[in-house]
Amino acid sequence: MGEATDEDQDRDRDRDDGGPRLPLLLEAVLSVGTDLELRATLQHIVDSATELTDARYGALGVVDPDHDHLTGFYTAGMTDEEVAAVGHVPDGRTGLLGVLIRDPRPLRLDDLTADPRSAGVPAHHPPMHSFLGVPIRVHTEVFGNLYLTEKRTGRFTEEDLALLRILAAQAGIAIGNARLYGTTRQRERWIEGAAAVTTALLTGESAENALMTVAEQARILADASAGVVLQPTPEGGMEIVAASTNDDPGDLIGTTIAPGSPVLEQLLGGEPVFVDDSSTDPRMTTHVRSRFGPSMMLPLQSGGKLIGTLALPRRRGGAPYSAVDRLLASQFASQAALALVLADARQDRERLAVYEDRDRIARDLHDLVVQRLFATEMMLESTRRRAAGSSDEDALLGKAVDELDSTIQEVRTTIFALQQPPADAPTSxxxxxxxxxxxxxxxxxxxxxxxxxxxxxxxxxxxxxxxxxxxxxxxxxxxxxxxxxxxxxxxxxxxxxxxxxxxxxxxxxxxxxxxxxxxxxx
Missing domain, CATH: 3.30.565 (Heat Shock Protein 90)
Incomplete structure (x- = not known):
């Protein structure tokens, strides 16, 4: 027989290890589906993959489907001191992490330092040689990639790759369930928030408080740095009239988007605007944009009427808004706009009812009270003339006539005041x-x-x-x-x-x- 090759030795070693590793695989498969919270699920996956393949270090990178870079990174095997020494989290644009993002196929290397595609490793990162990476798919979408390095017993084998692919397939199912659960809970929170806003607006909120209620509730639901409401100005721009932040919102109130801005044209046309980074996007022109990163600007419109715009900027460097975030926030804005219109209509009806009631009171005072007082004054005046011979009675009747005349004047003044709209500045x-x-x-x-x-x-x-x-x-x-x-x-x-x-x-x-x-x- 000829001399055994490296591949034959790998197969022999894989065959010898296959039995004991099956329980590890089953345990790993079961563990990745034990949590419905997405972050916990992802950490379970990378921990299980590291243990299953006997790797020293492991990582799971979440891929942004629209921009070909990593939006999340979960690690295993590194101490807090090592994580702090590495510093920034990789974005997946370079090196082997970028290779798997651009070409999502399994990749196994005996020594990654010898591969010309390897680049971008931080200066203080622990030494790495053996490498194994596989994509994680949720249905047909690449959700992320599993990266394993430094197998303790040498190099990663084909069996390691096969086991990791099985785990990645199960991880895709677990991630899909966790995302579905998270989306459902997120949708419930937005629905509850929209209901709370509607209830608050329809139970007597003033116009200013109503806008603040919308801004604050939306900020909390979107996990935004600020929630602001803008309204059109007479000059054709838009001005921030309500702002909710964890800090002092004083510099936000009164901030204006000048007429002619590309963003403004979209907003006035009733179109939402989604910004990846407010501080660098040339469409953003306000002086406060440098403080913020990802942002949503959603029209508040109902029945074709534009009430204003709801803006939800996150802090600079914050997590981008997902497609689900954008959809739920847009639905919230539509519901809030309808609630604002209904609240305004309710206030108009209440104001009209007050006007009608005051008008009725004024008519009653004029038609009944003033006429009766005037008739009584005339009778007293006639009596005083007939009793002109008695100075005491004449003085008493004269005083009564004067008092009645004064009362008539005061009632007429009250009638005029009732006819004045209470919220308007008088013009007469x-x-x-x-x-x-x-x-x-x-x-x-x-x-x-x-x-x-x-x-x-x-x-x-x-x-x-x-x-x-x-x-x-x-x-x-x-x-x-x-x-x-x-x-x-x-x-x-x-x-x-x-x-x-x-x-x-x-x-x-x-x-x-x-x-x-x-x-x-x-």
């Missing part, structure tokens, strides 16, 4: 006077009594109105500084009762101090 002169007295009430502790006489809204010119309001403001401020003031009467008269040459308007402010203070203008 009468409304501006009421706003000044209403604002002063918070400081005074009581509401000044306001009486209008004549067509003040039509007879008072703008310049004259500004001067009168300045005098009124000063009189109310002075009354606040005086002690013992418990009531203030403000009278504004226009028309025949006004002063000639004074714009046809007169102001009188009187308090109940002892002695009373009177401010008259002009």
């Amino acid at each position: 002169f009468r409304g501006r006077v009421l706003r000044e007295t209403g604002g002063a009430a918070a400081l005074l502790g009581f509401q000044p009594s306001v009486h209008f006489s004549g067509a003040v809204d039509t007879l008072v010119e703008e310049a004259e109105a500004d001067r009168l309001l300045a005098v009124l403001r000063g009189a109310l401020a002075a009354a606040h500084r005086r002690a013992g003031v418990g009531a203030i009467t403000v009278e504004v008269t226009a028309g025949d009762g006004g002063v000639a040459g004074g714009g046809g308007v007169r102001l009188r402010v009187e308090d109940d101090a002892t002695p009373p203070t009177v401010v008259a203008w002009p």
